[in-house]
Amino acid sequence: MGLAVLCSGLVAAAAFVYWSARLGPVTVAPFAAGRAVLQLSCVAVVLAAALAHLWSSVLVLLVMFGAAVFTAARRARAGRSATWLTVCLGMGLLATLPAMLLSGVVPLTGVAVVPIGGILLGGTMTATSLAARRALDAVDDRFGEVEAALSLGFTDRDARLEVIRPTAADALLPGVDQTRTVGLVTLPGAFVGVLLASGSAVQAAAVQVLVLLGLLLAQSCSVAATIELVARGRVHRP
Numbered sequence: 001m002g003l004a005v006l007c008s009g010l011v012a013a014a015a016f017v018y019w020s021a022r023l024g025p026v027t028v029a030p031f032a033a034g035r036a037v038l039q040l041s042c043v044a045v046v047l048a049a050a051l052a053h054l055w056s057s058v059l060v061l062l063v064m065f066g067a068a069v070f071t072a073a074r075r076a077r078a079g080r081s082a083t084w085l086t087v088c089l090g091m092g093l094l095a096t097l098p099a100m101l102l103s104g105v106v107p108l109t110g111v112a113v114v115p116i117g118g119i120l121l122g123g124t125m126t127a128t129s130l131a132a133r134r135a136l137d138a139v140d141d142r143f144g145e146v147e148a149a150l151s152l153g154f155t156d157r158d159a160r161l162e163v164i165r166p167t168a169a170d171a172l173l174p175g176v177d178q179t180r181t182v183g184l185v186t187l188p189g190a191f192v193g194v195l196l197a198s199g200s201a202v203q204a205a206a207v208q209v210l211v212l213l214g215l216l217l218a219q220s221c222s223v224a225a226t227i228e229l230v231a232r233g234r235v236h237r238p
Contacts (some may be wrong), residue, residue, distance in 0.1 A: 007033070021099065057110025061117045065089065068125040076132035079238035085128055088225040092124035092218035093117070095122040105210065117213050120218050123175060127219040128226050131171035135164040135230040136237055168227050175219045179212045 014029035050056040068089055073082030097117055100106040106116050139146065142163040149159035229235045 004041055005016055014219065041178060047114070049116060052067055052110065054108065054110050054113070057114050060110075060114055061121075064121055065093070067120050072129035072132065074077045074123050075129035075236070076136060077181055077237065078132060078136060078235050081130070081235050081238075084229050084234045085132060088132075088222045088229065089121070089124055089126045091221035091225050092128070093120060095221045096214040098217045100210070100214065114210065116214075120214055123215040124222045127171050130174075131223040132225040132230065133169060134167035134170055135227050136235070137147045138163045138167050139230065140237065156233065157231045160233075161227070164227050164231055168223050171226075172224050175215050179216060182208065182212060 010032040011030055014033075018024055018028055023196045047060065050060045069083070069086050069166050072085045072089065074218075076082050076085065078085075097106075097120060100116065101108055101113070106112050137162055145163055146159045149162050150156070154162070198210070
């Protein structure tokens with residue numbers, strides 16, 4: 001009951017701030033909160049059954065992957081060509097998760113694979129969608145520079161890369177900053193989760209380091225693939 005009252009108060013306060021500061025429709029916060037409660041309730045029921053078996057855990061991870069591709073494609077506003085972002089997200093996961101499992105550091109069980117895979121997928125999705133959107137915006141906004149490079153003898157790919165490549169650093173910045181400031185400014189979810197599960201501070205730090213370093217590799221691979229696909233015209237605006 002205490003949790004319900006507190007959460008209702010937080011949502012009501014957020015809605016009041018939206019209204020008083022004219023940040024947008026007053027229904028934004030309540031709608032988002034209701035959707036979060038509904039989604040997490042459904043996910044909790046599904047995971048309770050799925051995590052008991054490895055095959056069902058892999059199935060859950062595949063569904064999460066599909067949702068991540070859909071979200072990244074929608075944010076990039078690249079129409080049907082955004083299906084190429086499946087390659088980018090896949091590269092991020094393939095560069096990190098198999099190594100974690102084969103090394104034995106992450107046990108091959110559903111209760112470990114789904115949380116670690118989900119964290120890696122979530123961070124990779126954010127970096128990929130941001131990289132695609134910023135790269136496509138750069139091609140549109142600086143099309144004159146692209147044409148100028150073409151007139152100088154650049155190929156289509158190289159001409160686009162001249163304006164796209166600087167945007168890649170912006171897409172990677174949130175992940176890099178999170179890694180730099182962990183423990184000083186923030187205590188990320190994996191660290192807090194292990195502590196709440198009665199793990200030691202050393203165990204919590206070890207898990208968080210593994211996640212952050214995995215994210216660095218996964219995001220860098222995905223962003224590199226994204227700007228390459230945009231430069232080659234595979235991912236483009238309708």
